[in-house]
Amino acid sequence: MTPFVEALFLQAGYNATLVAIGAALLGFAAGSSGTFLFLRKRALVSDAVAHATLPGVGLAFIVMVSLGGDGRSLVGLLAGSAVTAWVGLLVIEWITRRTRLAEDAAIGAVLGVFFGVGIVLLTVIQTMSAGRQAGLESFLLGSTAGMLFQDGVVIAVGGSFAVFATWLMRRPMTLVAFDSDYAAATGYDVRRIDLLMMGLVMGVTVIGLKLVGLILIVAMLIIPAVTARFWTERSSRVIWIAGGVGGMAGYLGAALSASAPALPTGPIIVLVAAAIFVVSLLFAPVRGVLxxxxxxxxxxxxxxxxxxxxxxxxxxxxxxxxxxxxxxxxxxxxxxxxxxxxxxxxxxxxxxxxxxxxxxxxxxxxxxxxxxxxxxxxxxxxxxxxxxxxxxxxxxxxxxxxxx
Amino acid sequence: MGAEFVQFSLTPILIGVLSAIACALPGNFLILRRQALIGDAISHVVLPGIVVAFLVSGVVAAIPMLLGAAGAAIVAVVLIETIKRLGKIEPGASMGVVFTTMFAAGVVILEKSDTSRVHLDVEHALMGNLETLIWLRAEGWHSLFDPAALASLPDELIRIAVVCVIVVVLTLVFWRWLKIATFDEGFAQALGIPSAGVGFGLVVTAAVAAVAAFEAVGSIIVIAMFICPPAAARLMTNRLELQIWWSAAFATISAVLGYVFAGYGPLWFGGQNAVSAAGMIAAVSGGILGLACLYGPHRSRVGVGREEAT
Structure with missing residues (x-):
C-alpha cells in the first residue's frame, strides 16, 4: 500500500508525478468536453474520431522523415493525427447528411476504414527504416514510461483550452443538445456548433493520445459524463462533475499504476473511472439503482x-x-x-x-x-x-x- | 498463378473472403436495425474474452479462445442492455462505457499475467495476421485434390469456412423472421415471432462471425467488414434480397482486391515489402463505400430531391 500512498502524494519520483498531474488534467479536460457529446446522444462519435487519428500519426511520421526530420516530434505527430481525425469527422457528417445511411453506420465505417488505413501506414513505416520508428504503436494503448515535461505541457495547455472553450460555448451547446430544432429556429447554426463540439472532442483525443492511447481515450470522454449525469439534473453542473470524475480517475489511476509494476496507466485509469461509474450507477441519490x-x-x-x-x-x-x-x-x-x-x-x-x-x-x-x-x-x-x-x-x- | 500462388496467396485470400462474407451478412441486419456499432463493441471485447480464456484453459488453442471471445461478446451485450435500462442511458453511451472498460480490463489482465511467452499481444489482436496463414504443403493446384496436403490447410481456414456456412444457413433459415423483425417489430410480435430472441440471436451470430474473423483479420478491421459492404449495398438497392447479394459481392471484392493491393501494390510503387493485408482490405471496403455514397442509385433518403441532397 505504501507505494500507492507515495504516488498519491506525488512522492514516487519525477516521472510518476508528471504522469499523475498530466492524467488528472487530461481527465478533467476529457470529462468536461465529453459532456455535450453525451448529452447530444453522440457519444460514440468519439470512438470514430479516436480511431481516425491513427492514419494521421503514420502520415505525419512519413512526411517528417521524408523531409529529413526525426519523425518522432510529438507536436508534428499530434498535428497529423488532428488532421485525419478532422477529416474523419467531416466524412461522418457528410455521409449522414448526404446519404440515407444512419449515423451509427457512418461512425462504424469511418472507424474501421481509417483504422485500417492507419495499420497499413504503420506497416509501411515498419519497412521504411528500422529502429527509428519505435514507439508509434504506443499511440494505440498509450505509454507513460517515456513521458516528458513537454508532453505534460501539451496536455496542460491543450486541456485548459478545451475546458475554457467548453465553458464558453456551454449555452449554445446545451441548447443544441436538448432541442436542436429550436436552436436552429432561433438562428443558431446547429451544424457549426456540432462541428465545434466535435472539434473540442478531437482536441482532447489528440492531446490524450500519448498518455492513454487512441482506443481508451474514448472511455475518458464518455464514462465521466455518464457518471456525472447520475448526480445532477442540471447540465451546467454535469460539466464540472464530469470534469471532477475524470480528473479523479486520472489521478487515482496514475497513482495506482505507479505503485506496482506491469500496471499500464491508460487501462488502469479507465478501470478507475469505470469503478466510479458503477458506484454512481448503484448509489447515486435520485437516479441510482438503490x-x-x-x-x-x-x-x-x-x-x-x-x-x-x-x-x-x-x-x-x-x-x-x-x-x-x-x-x-x-x-x-x-x-x-x-x-x-x-x-x-x-x-x-x-x-x-x-x-x-x-x-x-x-x-x-x-x-x-x-x-x-x-x-x-x-x-x-x-x-x-x-x-x-x-x-x-x-x-x-x-x-x-x-x-x- | 502457379504453385507459389496456391502456397502463399490462395489460403489468405480465401480466409479474407470468407471472413468478409461471414461479417457482412449479419452486418446487413445490424445496419438496418441501427445497431451497427454492436459490431464495434463486440470487436473490442474479443480481446478480454481471449485473454480470460487463455488464463482459464492455459493453452493457446483455438476452441477455448473462440468460446471465451463469444462469451465475452454475450457478457458485453447483456451488460450494455442492463446499464441502458438501469441507468436510463442512451444505448451509444452505454456501449461506450461497457466496451472500453472490458477492453481496458483485458489489457490489464494481459499485462499482469504471464502471457509474454506465448504469442498473444494486443497489437496482434488489433491487426491480425492474414499474411502468415499460408499453405506450406501445397505444391500447386493439384494439391487441392491431395488429401495429405489438404490435411495441412491452416486451421483458421477450416474454422472460418465452418462459421461462414453456419452464418449463411442461419440467415436462410431465419430469413422471414429476420426480415419482418427488422423492418416492423410490432408486426413481428403480432405474428408471434419472438423478435427479442431474433435480435439477440442476430447479435450472437455477429459475435461468432466476428470472433472467427478476428483470428485472421484482427479485431478492429472486423468492424469495417461489418459495416462497409452492407452500407454500400444499402445505397445500391431498395430490396433486402438484392442488398444481401450486393453486400456479399462487395465483401468479396474488398477481400480480394485488398489482399492483392497489400501484397503487390508496394511493388508497383517501387517498394519492396508488403503492407498489412487486413488494413488494406478495410481501406478497399471504405473506397467501395465512398463510391457508393457518391454514385449509388439509391443513396438519398426517400423524399429528398437530388438538389436538396447535395
Missing amino acids: AAILRHRRFQVQVHRRQGLLALAAKHPIREAYTLRLLVREGLVRPDGVSTAAGRAQAAKVARDERRWDAAREIHQDAGLTGRYDGLTPIEEVFTSDEIAEFDRLLGPPVAVGEA
Whole structure:
C-alpha cells in the first residue's frame, strides 16, 4: 500500500508525478468536453474520431522523415493525427447528411476504414527504416514510461483550452443538445456548433493520445459524463462533475499504476473511472439503482397499505399476504385478519377521503386539482381545510367502519 | 498463378473472403436495425474474452479462445442492455462505457499475467495476421485434390469456412423472421415471432462471425467488414434480397482486391515489402463505400430531391 500512498502524494519520483498531474488534467479536460457529446446522444462519435487519428500519426511520421526530420516530434505527430481525425469527422457528417445511411453506420465505417488505413501506414513505416520508428504503436494503448515535461505541457495547455472553450460555448451547446430544432429556429447554426463540439472532442483525443492511447481515450470522454449525469439534473453542473470524475480517475489511476509494476496507466485509469461509474450507477441519490429500489418499495408499501385499509373499510377479507403482513406490522390488524381499533380508525379515514375526493370531483370540475387524485396523494395536500370542510358538509358526519 | 500462388496467396485470400462474407451478412441486419456499432463493441471485447480464456484453459488453442471471445461478446451485450435500462442511458453511451472498460480490463489482465511467452499481444489482436496463414504443403493446384496436403490447410481456414456456412444457413433459415423483425417489430410480435430472441440471436451470430474473423483479420478491421459492404449495398438497392447479394459481392471484392493491393501494390510503387493485408482490405471496403455514397442509385433518403441532397 505504501507505494500507492507515495504516488498519491506525488512522492514516487519525477516521472510518476508528471504522469499523475498530466492524467488528472487530461481527465478533467476529457470529462468536461465529453459532456455535450453525451448529452447530444453522440457519444460514440468519439470512438470514430479516436480511431481516425491513427492514419494521421503514420502520415505525419512519413512526411517528417521524408523531409529529413526525426519523425518522432510529438507536436508534428499530434498535428497529423488532428488532421485525419478532422477529416474523419467531416466524412461522418457528410455521409449522414448526404446519404440515407444512419449515423451509427457512418461512425462504424469511418472507424474501421481509417483504422485500417492507419495499420497499413504503420506497416509501411515498419519497412521504411528500422529502429527509428519505435514507439508509434504506443499511440494505440498509450505509454507513460517515456513521458516528458513537454508532453505534460501539451496536455496542460491543450486541456485548459478545451475546458475554457467548453465553458464558453456551454449555452449554445446545451441548447443544441436538448432541442436542436429550436436552436436552429432561433438562428443558431446547429451544424457549426456540432462541428465545434466535435472539434473540442478531437482536441482532447489528440492531446490524450500519448498518455492513454487512441482506443481508451474514448472511455475518458464518455464514462465521466455518464457518471456525472447520475448526480445532477442540471447540465451546467454535469460539466464540472464530469470534469471532477475524470480528473479523479486520472489521478487515482496514475497513482495506482505507479505503485506496482506491469500496471499500464491508460487501462488502469479507465478501470478507475469505470469503478466510479458503477458506484454512481448503484448509489447515486435520485437516479441510482438503490434509490430507485427504495422508491419502488416505498410506493409498494403505500399502495398495499391503502388497498388493505380500503378492504377493512368495506369489510372484505384481506387475502394478499404482503398487505396483511404490512398491516400486522403496523398494528392495524391482528394476525388472524381481524382489524384493531387503530386499524378501524385509519380505515375510516381512508374510506372517508375516498368519498371526499368524490365530492371534490363534483364541486371542482377542473381536472387541474382533482386530476391529482392517484389514490396515494393525501387530500390534505391538494385542498385547503376549508374546502375539505365543505366536502364534509356534503357527505354528512363520519361513519365508523368495521365494528366487529 | 502457379504453385507459389496456391502456397502463399490462395489460403489468405480465401480466409479474407470468407471472413468478409461471414461479417457482412449479419452486418446487413445490424445496419438496418441501427445497431451497427454492436459490431464495434463486440470487436473490442474479443480481446478480454481471449485473454480470460487463455488464463482459464492455459493453452493457446483455438476452441477455448473462440468460446471465451463469444462469451465475452454475450457478457458485453447483456451488460450494455442492463446499464441502458438501469441507468436510463442512451444505448451509444452505454456501449461506450461497457466496451472500453472490458477492453481496458483485458489489457490489464494481459499485462499482469504471464502471457509474454506465448504469442498473444494486443497489437496482434488489433491487426491480425492474414499474411502468415499460408499453405506450406501445397505444391500447386493439384494439391487441392491431395488429401495429405489438404490435411495441412491452416486451421483458421477450416474454422472460418465452418462459421461462414453456419452464418449463411442461419440467415436462410431465419430469413422471414429476420426480415419482418427488422423492418416492423410490432408486426413481428403480432405474428408471434419472438423478435427479442431474433435480435439477440442476430447479435450472437455477429459475435461468432466476428470472433472467427478476428483470428485472421484482427479485431478492429472486423468492424469495417461489418459495416462497409452492407452500407454500400444499402445505397445500391431498395430490396433486402438484392442488398444481401450486393453486400456479399462487395465483401468479396474488398477481400480480394485488398489482399492483392497489400501484397503487390508496394511493388508497383517501387517498394519492396508488403503492407498489412487486413488494413488494406478495410481501406478497399471504405473506397467501395465512398463510391457508393457518391454514385449509388439509391443513396438519398426517400423524399429528398437530388438538389436538396447535395
